[in-house]
Amino acid sequence: MSPEFSEKTIKKIREIVACYPRKEAAILPVLHLTQKEFGCISEEEEKRVAEILELKPIQVREVVTFYTMFNQKPVGKYHIQVCSNLSCSLMGAESLIDYLKEKLGIGLGETTPDKKFTLSSVECLGACEMAPSLMVNFDYHGNLDKEKIDKILSGLK
Numbered sequence: 001m002s003p004e005f006s007e008k009t010i011k012k013i014r015e016i017v018a019c020y021p022r023k024e025a026a027i028l029p030v031l032h033l034t035q036k037e038f039g040c041i042s043e044e045e046e047k048r049v050a051e052i053l054e055l056k057p058i059q060v061r062e063v064v065t066f067y068t069m070f071n072q073k074p075v076g077k078y079h080i081q082v083c084s085n086l087s088c089s090l091m092g093a094e095s096l097i098d099y100l101k102e103k104l105g106i107g108l109g110e111t112t113p114d115k116k117f118t119l120s121s122v123e124c125l126g127a128c129e130m131a132p133s134l135m136v137n138f139d140y141h142g143n144l145d146k147e148k149i150d151k152i153l154s155g156l157k
């Protein structure tokens with residue numbers, strides 16, 4: 001069993017839940033807090049969130065598995081999420097994903113042995129105007145090519 005929520009997080013969850021007419025409406029911000037606290041949202045955390053929001057665990061699972069911003073297992077220090085949706089695909093996202101796989105020595109959904117990088121392919125990041133694009137943790141990078149990727153990676157210590 002993983003650790004429980006901290007008192008600080010429990011307090012924040014209560015504040016968030018109080019903002020909504022129904023507890024279940026708070027599911028997204030509560031899941032963000034959960035991920036912030038535990039680094040990912042495993043089945044244990046899903047059950048905890050379900051209990052707090054008085055939902056069935058499957059209802060929480062549906063949300064966690066729908067949104068790619070929720071990590072179901074631990075990720076590396078830098079989570080590289082490459083958009084593979086239409087605009088980015090048309091602008092060469094697939095070849096950039098292949099380049100990243102080669103550079104990092106991992107496949108999609110995998111983490112480097114030193115736990116520094118996790119590579120994921122995700123749906124539209126809402127940054128189509130700078131396709132192809134990716135996110136490193138919460139930072140956006142766009143108009144990518146191999147040189148820009150090299151520069152981004154060299155800046156990640």
Ligand code: FES
Binds near residue numbers: 087
């Ligand atoms: S399609 Fe890639 S950011 Fe929208």
